[in-house]
Amino acid sequence: MILKLMNRTSRSLNLIQVACRNLNTKIPISPVPTLENEHASTVKVDRNTIALLERLSLVSYDTEEGVKILEDSIAFANKILHVNTDNVEPLYTVLEDQNLTLREDKITQGNCQKEILKNAAVKEDDYFVAPIGNIPLHEVEVEQETTKVKQNEN
Amino acid sequence: MKFTKLSRVVCYKHTAVTARGFSTVSNKKWQSVVGLEVHAQLNTESKLFSGAQNTFGGVVNNCVSLFDAAIPGTLPVLNRKCVELGIMTALALSCKVNEVSTFDRKHYFYADLPTGYQITQQRNPLASDGVINFQVFTPGIHKKPYRKSSKIKQIQLEQDSGKSLHDAELKRSLIDLNRAGAPLIELVFEPDLEDGEEAAALVKELVLIVQRLGACTGRMEEGALRVDANVSLRRPGDPLSTRTEIKNIGSVRGVAGAIRHEIERQTTILNSGGRIINETRAWDATAKVTIPMRDKEVVQDYRYMPEPNLPPLRVNLTTDTEHKDILSVPLIQDRIPELPDQSRKRLIEQFQLRPETAIQLVNEPTLLEYFEHLTSEARNPTKVANLLINDLLTVLNRRKLDADDCPITVKQLKEVTDMLLNKEINLEICRNVFDELIEVADSDVSPLRVVQEKGWKLTSNEAEITKLCIEVIENNPKLVNQYKSGKTKVFKALLGILFKNNSKVDMSVVSKIMEGLLKK
Numbered sequence: 001m002i003l004k005l006m007n008r009t010s011r012s013l014n015l016i017q018v019a020c021r022n023l024n025t026k027i028p029i030s031p032v033p034t035l036e037n038e039h040a041s042t043v044k045v046d047r048n049t050i051a052l053l054e055r056l057s058l059v060s061y062d063t064e065e066g067v068k069i070l071e072d073s074i075a076f077a078n079k080i081l082h083v084n085t086d087n088v089e090p091l092y093t094v095l096e097d098q099n100l101t102l103r104e105d106k107i108t109q110g111n112c113q114k115e116i117l118k119n120a121a122v123k124e125d126d127y128f129v130a131p132i133g134n135i136p137l138h139e140v141e142v143e144q145e146t147t148k149v150k151q152n153e154n
Numbered sequence: 155m156k157f158t159k160l161s162r163v164v165c166y167k168h169t170a171v172t173a174r175g176f177s178t179v180s181n182k183k184w185q186s187v188v189g190l191e192v193h194a195q196l197n198t199e200s201k202l203f204s205g206a207q208n209t210f211g212g213v214v215n216n217c218v219s220l221f222d223a224a225i226p227g228t229l230p231v232l233n234r235k236c237v238e239l240g241i242m243t244a245l246a247l248s249c250k251v252n253e254v255s256t257f258d259r260k261h262y263f264y265a266d267l268p269t270g271y272q273i274t275q276q277r278n279p280l281a282s283d284g285v286i287n288f289q290v291f292t293p294g295i296h297k298k299p300y301r302k303s304s305k306i307k308q309i310q311l312e313q314d315s316g317k318s319l320h321d322a323e324l325k326r327s328l329i330d331l332n333r334a335g336a337p338l339i340e341l342v343f344e345p346d347l348e349d350g351e352e353a354a355a356l357v358k359e360l361v362l363i364v365q366r367l368g369a370c371t372g373r374m375e376e377g378a379l380r381v382d383a384n385v386s387l388r389r390p391g392d393p394l395s396t397r398t399e400i401k402n403i404g405s406v407r408g409v410a411g412a413i414r415h416e417i418e419r420q421t422t423i424l425n426s427g428g429r430i431i432n433e434t435r436a437w438d439a440t441a442k443v444t445i446p447m448r449d450k451e452v453v454q455d456y457r458y459m460p461e462p463n464l465p466p467l468r469v470n471l472t473t474d475t476e477h478k479d480i481l482s483v484p485l486i487q488d489r490i491p492e493l494p495d496q497s498r499k500r501l502i503e504q505f506q507l508r509p510e511t512a513i514q515l516v517n518e519p520t521l522l523e524y525f526e527h528l529t530s531e532a533r534n535p536t537k538v539a540n541l542l543i544n545d546l547l548t549v550l551n552r553r554k555l556d557a558d559d560c561p562i563t564v565k566q567l568k569e570v571t572d573m574l575l576n577k578e579i580n581l582e583i584c585r586n587v588f589d590e591l592i593e594v595a596d597s598d599v600s601p602l603r604v605v606q607e608k609g610w611k612l613t614s615n616e617a618e619i620t621k622l623c624i625e626v627i628e629n630n631p632k633l634v635n636q637y638k639s640g641k642t643k644v645f646k647a648l649l650g651i652l653f654k655n656n657s658k659v660d661m662s663v664v665s666k667i668m669e670g671l672l673k674k
Binding site (some may be wrong): 052058092095098099100101102103104105111113119124125126127128129130131 | 207235237328455460
C-alpha cells in the first residue's frame with residue numbers, strides 16, 4: 001500500500017530530495033564523476049577461482065546467481081580502492097587503545113569430558129569420530145590417484 | 155671426453171661419501187639451502203587462552219574447556235605465563251621484543267581445529283630479529299666442531315591444534331581435543347643452513363636453551379618440540395629456488411635424516427632434468443624416507459584476518475614496573491640463567507676441557523650436573539669428563555637408557571670415580587660397577603661394597619704381582635729376548651699377556667715391577 005503511494009508520488013518525493021540536498025552542502029545536487037574508473041569496475045571471477053574459494057570456505061556458490069552475488073560484492077568492496085589512504089594506519093579493532101587482559105596461569109576450566117562429548121555426532125572410546133583428513137600418502141597411492149583423475153578428465 | 159669422465163668419478167665419490175654421511179658439504183653442482191620452523195609447547199599449567207589443563211597424556215577429551223571446543227559465545231583470555239616464557243625465550247635468542255604485538259586468525263578446515271582457525275601472531279609478532287649460535291659436532295661425522303649461526307625472523311605465540319588418530323582401514327579419524335589450544339611458540343628461522351647435520355645441531359641447541367629456561371620440556375618424543383624443514387637446491391650464487399617443506403619431524407636425528415634424504419631426492423630429480431614442485435612432505439622415521447602429503451602443489455590461502463576479540467598485547471621494554479596486564483621485559487631479562495653456549499665457554503676456560511668434550515657434556519644436562527658435583531671437590535676435570543662421556547654414557551646407551559633416567563646418585567658416582575682415580579679399580583671394572591648400579595637402581599647401595607662383594611678390587615700387592623710377572627717372563631722367552639736386544643716395543647705385549655690372564659691388577663704397579671725384572 002505504502003509502495004503504491006510512493007510510486008504515485010515519486011515525482012514529488014524527488015522534489016523533496018532535491019530540497020534536502022540543497023540544505024546539506026556535503027551532498028552534491030547533481031551526480032558527479034568519482035575517482036572510480038567505470039571501465040575497470042566490471043568484476044569477473046573465473047571457474048578455477050570459484051572452485052578454490054568453495055574449497056577454502058566450504059560454501060557452495062557455483063550457480064549463475066551465486067557467482068553474480070560474489071562479483072557484485074567484490075565490485076562493491078572495490079570502491080574503497082578509490083579512496084586515498086596514503087599514510088593512514090589501518091584500524092583493525094576499535095579497542096586498539098586498550099591493553100589485552102592477562103590471566104594467571106591456573107587451571108580453572110576443563111574436566112568436563114561428558115559435556116564436551118555431548119556435541120559429538122559420532123564418537124568412539126571418548127574420541128570424536130571425523131572423516132579422514134590430510135594424511136601422508138605413499139608415493140604409489142598418489143600416482144594411482146593422479147592417473148585416476150586424468151582418466152576422469154578424459 | 156676425458157673431462158666428463160673425471161667429473162663423473164668425482165660425482166660418484168661424492169654420493170658414496172654422503173651416503174655414509176661423512177661429508178656434509180654440498181657438492182659442487184648444487185648448493186642445498188635449509189631453513190627451519192620450530193614449534194615449542196610452553197611449559198605451563200593451563201592453556202594459552204583458556205583455563206583448561208595443559209598436559210601430555212591426560213584422559214581423552216577431558217582437558218578441554220568450552221572455548222577449546224569452539225562453543226559459540228566463549229572468548230579467549232591470554233595466559234600471562236605464556237607471554238613471560240615467550241619473551242624469556244626471545245631474549246635468550248637475542249631477539250628484539252616488540253612493545254606492541256597483535257593476534258591474527260589463520261583459517262583452515264581440519265577436524266582437530268574446532269573453530270576452523272588458529273589464533274597466531276602473523277603481522278606483529280611477540281619478538282623478531284634474533285640469532286642462534288651453536289656448535290655443529292656429531293661424533294663419527296665431524297672430526298672437529300665448528301660454529302654456525304642462524305638468524306631468527308620472528309617468534310610468535312599461537313595455539314596448538316587437537317590430535318588426530320588416523321584409522322586408514324575404516325577411513326576415519328579419531329579426534330582428541332586435549333591439545334587443542336595448548337600454548338606454542340613458533341620460531342621462524344632464516345634459510346641460513348646447508349645440511350641436515352647443521353639443522354640437527356640447531357634443534358639440539360634450541361632444546362637445551364628452552365630446557366634451561368624452563369620454557370618447554372623439550373621432549374621431542376612427546377611432540378613438545380616439533381620441527382618443519384624447508385629444503386631447496388640452487389646453483390651457487392643463484393637466488394633461492396622452489397622448496398619443499400617437511401612437516402612435523404619429531405627427533406633430533408630425524409631432522410638430520412629427513413633433510414639428508416630430501417637433499418638426495420631433489421639432487422636426483424634435478425640431475426635427471428626434472429623439476430622440484432612446491433609441496434608438503436612427511437618424514438617416515440621407520441622407512442627413512444620423506445613421503446608426499448595430500449595437498450600437492452596447491453597454494454594454501456589461510457585468509458589471515460586480525461583477531462577481533464583480542465586488543466593489542468603491550469609490554470614494558472624500559473623499566474622494572476609491571477602490573478597485572480603489562481609485563482616488564484628488563485625483569486624477565488634478569489631471570490635468564492646461564493645458557494648452554496656460556497656453559498661451554500666456562501667449561502673450556504675454567505677446567506681446560508677440549509671443545510669436543512665441553513659440547514658433549516653440555517648436550518647431556520644430567521652428565522653436566524654430575525660433572526659440576528664431582529669437580530666441586532678436587533678431582534681431575536678431564537678424567538671426570540671422559541669417564542662420564544666415554545664410560546657412563548656407553549653403559550647407559552648399551553641399556554638403551556636416556557642419561558636423564560640414570561638412577562646413579564651423585565654420592566655413588568663420587569665413590570666410583572674416587573676408586574678409579576685411586577687405581578683401586580680399572581676402567582673395565584668401573585663400567586661393570588656402573589652397570590650393576592643401574593641394574594639395582596638403589597640409592598642406598600654402596601659401590602665400594604659392590605666391588606668388595608664381587609671381588610673386583612684391583613691388587614696392588616707387590617709380592618703377588620711380582621709372581622705374575624715372573625710367570626709371564628718365563629712363559630715368553632722369545633719376547634723377553636727381543637726386549638733385551640733393544641726392541642722395547644714388545645714391553646706392551648708382555649703387559650698385555652699378563653692383563654689378559656689377570657685383569658684385576660693395578661697395571662701401573664705391574665708396569666713398574668715388570669720393567670725392573672726385565673732390566674735385571
